[in-house]
Amino acid sequence: NKLALVVFVLVVTLVISSETEDAHDFYKYHSLIKKYGNSLDEFSEIVTQNSTEAKVRKYWEDRKQIMAKDQSYRFTRDVPTLTPDEEIVNAYLETLRNEVIHIDDSPLLLEFFEGQKIIKDTELHEFFKKMPKGGEMHVHLEGAVALDTMIKFTYSDYVYFNVEKQEFKTVPKGLDEKGFLRCNELRQIWGSNATFDNYLRKIFVMQPEEISSKQIHEIWKPFEGKFILNDPIIHYYEFYKLGLLDFC
Incomplete structure (x- = not known):
């Protein structure tokens, strides 16, 4: 009968619920049986809602504990609380951050180049743009040297390029290898310095089509x-020394 089914649902729910060890919940469900014993669908819905709420509460409790533990490992754990002036700045920054979060078509969920355009127009971006920058903790010189400086290096007569293989070689003593020509020779073959240099600009830098609508592992390869x-x-x-000077 319906009551038997209700009791069965109750038992199953109590087994899977995160609050089954709490005797209070047993009496709560028991009272629900009395109230909704003749309406199985309505009772089942209430049991499901209570189970979901319990899981959500447990999630937030666990999350709070994990975050507190993580905070205890941070070097800022002993830093005094913010001063009144710092509290004002912090509140201001939180306001700017929330404005970004609540922009329609959030830039945080868009493709990088699309989101970048929106972010650059926000007050939050302007604020951080004006702030002094700290030292670099991690940098790859291959990506840190200015693009024009990198192209300038290719004007040396000992920088060779294989268009088919998309490969450079720097050989001061000269290179006689199939497919490799001096970049300066390629500039002549291509008709102008600008034509070849624009080609280099494209292959040196990530292009939108290499990023748009792709997963991170797909982006990583190019x-x-x-x-x-x-x-x-x-x-x-020689280029390494000049690159460091350019970057620093």
Whole structure:
């Protein structure tokens, strides 16, 4: 009968619920049986709602504990609380952050280049743009040297390029290898310096079509390729020194 089914649902729910050890919940469900014993659908819905709420509460409780534990490991754990002036700035920044979060078509969920355009127009971006920047903790010179500087290096007569293989070689003593020509020779073959240089600009930098609508593992392959591409240039000792000066 209906009551038997209700009791069965109750038992199953109590088994899977995160609050089954709480005797209070047993009496709560028991009272619900009395109230909705003749309406199985309505009772089942209430049991489901209570189970979901219990799981949500447990999630937030667990999350709070994990975050507190994580905070205890941070170097800022002993930093005094914010001063009144710092509290004002913090509240202001939180307001700016929330404005970004609640923008229609949130830039945080868009493709990088699309979201970047929106972010750059926000007050939050302007605020951080004006702030002093700290030192670099991690940098790859292959990606840190200005693009025009990297192209300038290719004007040296000992920088060769294989268009088909998309590969550079820096050989001061000269290179006689199939497919490799001096970049300066390629500039002549291509008709102008600007034509070849614009080609280099495109292959040195990630393009929108290499990023748009792709998963991170798909983006990584061409991204890694950019480092491999200019590695033979920037790791030649003369260019390395000039690259450091350019970056610093």
